[in-house]
Amino acid sequence: MTVICEVLVPKEDSDEEVFVSDLLFRNRDKVDKNVGILDIETSKAVFELECSEEGFVEYLVKVGDVVEIGQAVALIHDSPSSIKGIVPKKTSVEDKEIDSVKDIKVTKDAQELIEKNNLDVSVFDSSFVRKQDVEDFLNKQSASSLNEPSGKAYVVKVLKRSKIIEIEALSHVQNHGLVSTIFMNFSSRKLEKEDNLFSSSTSSFLPLITSNVANLLKEFPSFNAYFFENEIREYSSVNIGIAIDVDSGLKVITIPETNMLTLEEINNLISEGVYKYLRKELSPKDLSNSTFTITDLSQYGIESFVPLINKNQSSILGISSIDPDLKRFNVSLSFDHRVTEGKQASIFLGRLKELFEETE
Amino acid sequence: MNNRLQELTKIFIEVFGDESIVLDYETSSSDIDKWDSLNNMHLIVAIEDFYKIRFELKEIQSLQNVGELCEFVDKYLEG
Numbered sequence: 001m002t003v004i005c006e007v008l009v010p011k012e013d014s015d016e017e018v019f020v021s022d023l024l025f026r027n028r029d030k031v032d033k034n035v036g037i038l039d040i041e042t043s044k045a046v047f048e049l050e051c052s053e054e055g056f057v058e059y060l061v062k063v064g065d066v067v068e069i070g071q072a073v074a075l076i077h078d079s080p081s082s083i084k085g086i087v088p089k090k091t092s093v094e095d096k097e098i099d100s101v102k103d104i105k106v107t108k109d110a111q112e113l114i115e116k117n118n119l120d121v122s123v124f125d126s127s128f129v130r131k132q133d134v135e136d137f138l139n140k141q142s143a144s145s146l147n148e149p150s151g152k153a154y155v156v157k158v159l160k161r162s163k164i165i166e167i168e169a170l171s172h173v174q175n176h177g178l179v180s181t182i183f184m185n186f187s188s189r190k191l192e193k194e195d196n197l198f199s200s201s202t203s204s205f206l207p208l209i210t211s212n213v214a215n216l217l218k219e220f221p222s223f224n225a226y227f228f229e230n231e232i233r234e235y236s237s238v239n240i241g242i243a244i245d246v247d248s249g250l251k252v253i254t255i256p257e258t259n260m261l262t263l264e265e266i267n268n269l270i271s272e273g274v275y276k277y278l279r280k281e282l283s284p285k286d287l288s289n290s291t292f293t294i295t296d297l298s299q300y301g302i303e304s305f306v307p308l309i310n311k312n313q314s315s316i317l318g319i320s321s322i323d324p325d326l327k328r329f330n331v332s333l334s335f336d337h338r339v340t341e342g343k344q345a346s347i348f349l350g351r352l353k354e355l356f357e358e359t360e
Numbered sequence: 361m362n363n364r365l366q367e368l369t370k371i372f373i374e375v376f377g378d379e380s381i382v383l384d385y386e387t388s389s390s391d392i393d394k395w396d397s398l399n400n401m402h403l404i405v406a407i408e409d410f411y412k413i414r415f416e417l418k419e420i421q422s423l424q425n426v427g428e429l430c431e432f433v434d435k436y437l438e439g
Contacts, residue, residue, distance in 0.1 A: 274401040
């Protein structure tokens with residue numbers, strides 16, 4: 001009865017830590033070789049960690065843990081009997097039996113209530129949590145919310161780890177930089193749908209704008225750069241990121257070496273990225289190393305908006321909806337004044353408008 | 361109406377949230393107002409999920425109209 005292999009957290013991108021977002025089996029479950037056994041979340045993506053051998057799984061972490069790169073998160077045993085029970089996240093036990101999460105023991109009824117209310121077991125001071133303890137906690141929480149000075153009751157919703165990471169990434173330049181935004185209207189007169197079904201270029205000018213921006217960034221390197229400790233660091237590559245936020249949180253899909261690609265290649269990579277996003281199949285590689293971001297909100301009928309600059313970037317382009325009467329749409333450019341300035345941003349956006357309207 | 365066309369019509373209605381959509385074999389993206397790049401991919405994913413198949417993106421992007429889509433789905437289901 002031995003441990004066959006350890007499942008370690010690999011280094012997938014620049015993160016030093018990852019977040020355990022789901023355990024896909026129960027402790028002591030039999031798992032096949034090369035099967036995903038838990039989901040981990042980096043600042044860029046959620047992905048499955050697989051076990052390299054067949055056997056019986058023992059988790060060393062629980063959902064919500066933050067673990068370091070290289071740390072073991074699970075062991076694969078040759079026999080279930082060699083597993084000393086910990087973290088049986090989905091264990092089905094009798095009412096009076098207990099569920100042990102590291103040092104905290106939780107009854108099944110309490111566990112159900114904890115999961116139903118999306119609580120973290122660590123909020124309980126006791127090392128043994130019963131249903132009554134959870135009910136007391138919820139009552140206290142409810143009373144506390146009713147006693148707010150404003151007198152307004154509210155529902156507490158715990159932020160997902162990915163949202164917290166998103167806030168951190170977007171806060172950086174906005175809090176420390178000198179952010180300004182300019183706007184310009186682009187003509188959409190020549191934009192017509194193609195006669196085919198599923199090509200994303202049929203109704204979107206995103207690939208064309210992406211291509212035009214990629215070509216301009218070599219001419220305007222300060223928009224393909226970032227501010228760091230009183231230095232401006234210009235990226236040698238142009239990797240445009242396409243921001244997408246539907247059901248699975250904000251992700252920025254990277255189109256590597258965008259300026260070296262044809263319009264068709266850019267179009268295909270954007271489609272593929274959106275497809276992977278919807279399928280939740282994006283890997284950290286798909287989301288790493290973007291040097292400039294484009295965010296397209298044209299589907300939502302908005303006139304204009306101020307996009308937020310990502311960490312380690314100096315600017316971001318926002319695309320708004322087409323005004324069908326005026327046959328135009330608004331493009332906004334937020335930029336970090338520490339790296340560039342309004343005049344350059346205006347020239348950049350003007351050049352983009354020229355390029356777009358010429359090639360449209 | 362052909363069964364396949366009926367099934368696809370239901371999928372289109374759900375993805376675009378538009379009960380008034382009526383597909384025929386000649387329907388293309390220019391006939392549906394809300395057809396944008398995002399709904400485009402939502403639609404592909406919804407069709408794949410409904411039929412439990414996975415398309416080659418390049419292949420499906422070359423289709424011209426709903427008639428070709430019906431034939432394409434038939435081919436995948438047979439194959």
